[in-house]
Amino acid sequence: MVARAYTVAFQGVDARLVEVQCAVTPGLPAFSIVGLPDKAVSEARDRVRSALSSMAIALPSKRITINLSPADLPKEGSHFDLPIALSLLAALEIVPKETAEQTVALGELSLDGSLVPVVGALPAAMAAAEDDRMLLCPQASSAEAAWVDAAQVLGADTLATVVRHYTGQALLSPATAGEIHSDPFAKDLRDVKGQERAKRALEIAAAGRHHMIMIGTPGSGKSMLAARIPGILPPLSAAEALSTSMIHSLSGLLDEGGISMTRPFREPHHTASMAAIVGGGKGAKPGEISLAHNGVLFMDEFPEFSRTVLETLRQPIETGEVMVARANAHVKYPCKFMLVAAANPCKCGYMTDPARACSRAPICGEDYLGRISGPLMDRFDLRIEVPPVGFADLDLPPSGDRSETVAARVATARTVQAERFRETPDAAQNTDAEGSVLEAIATPDKEGKEMLLKAADRFGLSARAYHRILRVARTIADLEGSDDVRKPHVAEALSFRITTKAYA
Secondary structure: OEEEEEEEEEEOOEEEEEEEEEEEEOOOOEEEEEOOEOHHHHOHHHHHHHHHHHOOOOOOOOEEEEEEEOOOOOEOOHHHHHHHHHHHHHHOOOOOHHHHHOEEEOOEEOOOOEEEOOOOHHHHHHHHHHOOOEEEEEHHHHHHHOOOOOOOEEEEOEHHHHHHHHOOOOOOOEOOOOOEEOOOOOOOHHHOOOOHHHHHHHHHHHHHOOOEEEEOOOOOOHHHHHOOOHHHOOOOOHHHHHHHHHHHHHOOOOHHHOEEOOOOEEOOOOOOOHHHHHEEOOOOEEOHHHHOOOOEEEEOOHHHOOHHHHHHOHHHHHHOEEEEEEOOEEEEEEOOOEEEEEEOOOOOOOOOOHHHOOOOOOHHHHHHHOOOOHHHHOOOOEEEEOOOOOOHHHHOOOOOOOHHHHHHHHHHHHHHHHHHOOOOOOOOOHHHOOHHHHHHHHOOOHHHHHHHHHHHHHHOOOHHHHHHHHHHHHHHHHHHOOOOOOHHHHHHHHHOOOOOOOOO
16 A cells, blocks of 8 residues: 655756655565655655654554655755655554645654754745645745645644644644845935936836946945945835745745845855856756846956856846756756946056056956957946046035935836736846837837937947847836937937947
């Protein structure tokens, strides 16, 4: 007689249902787990045996076989402990088999039978809901799983509590969802003295999710400007919060089961490896570009990143998803992020500063920024020079709008875009528009088109650059509240794309 329980195996943000089969048959005493388990899953037999022993449940002197089906799907992680224990308890007729079969379980067992929280409870709850089953998980993981209303979620702190629930001695209460976090950002744009052009570029980038690069001498305020981007971005929508939280759930970043409505802001160090940025490592985990999904990826000292890391960004920027391909895993993660890069104009940083002229100019700048390939630079919609701020300007009163004021304009522009792309599933902001959709929404007036064609011919713009200028012009028109893209919108978009500086 075979008893069954269910759990999940993670493939990216997808949770594939796994049937845990347990057979107790006559033969020499043994406890084996088959079905392509990794080391953590194979060690579950010792944790399960000890946990059952702590409950005064002795395993019979028979052969116990656990099969994880489908057998050709790799099984990784300690969350297989609880479903293995549940199927074994059903095979021993300690808990009802029918009830165990209606359960998707995940959780790690301690030797004393307590349940340890695991990552991935949110996508596991999604899989349980799709298969019309309830989810059983550790108490500490239940708050995030309870965000999926379609699935009944039960949280337990020990294996003994699970047994008492299934035998009707003490029923578990359904879990409640964690709190909604909305982290306030105290950093205000008005804290930045001067740099009005850079502030305008931040507003445009935030309104249309455009990629931008800031180039300027050390201490000119590039990092300070980037740190204020979260304060002008609108909160996540319900759908965006769920998709972002599923990635964070796999990485164990959800705080006490709460879901944040604040857009992610990730700023990896320039020494980060390709696996850390793009994803990979053991189990092909999500990287920084996926953790920044629906948010901002800020890469300071951009040319200092490995050339391999920089070049791997090209495809995710275009497609909004990344395929992490390894020998034993091919996993796809979403990664619709806004890339904000900052760089010095040269290795020493002072090539454009007349007071501290670089002795190797212009070769120093060409060599340094030459680490950023042409195809990658072509993907930046906005290129900003951030000049140094004079000491006299630091004593001036704050200038420009507050972050709340800018955020209101950004939110209005994004609302216009959401309505515009309501029936276009592959597009959410202007930066996603392409083909006939882009032509329909961003074709400028006659004067604007003539200006753009002349600029394209004069500066040898690529087709990608041409379309990106149109998208930026459309965003500028949205911020202005204009239904049409006119010549001033095109002119401003061109000013952020074309410059006489050699390094841009």
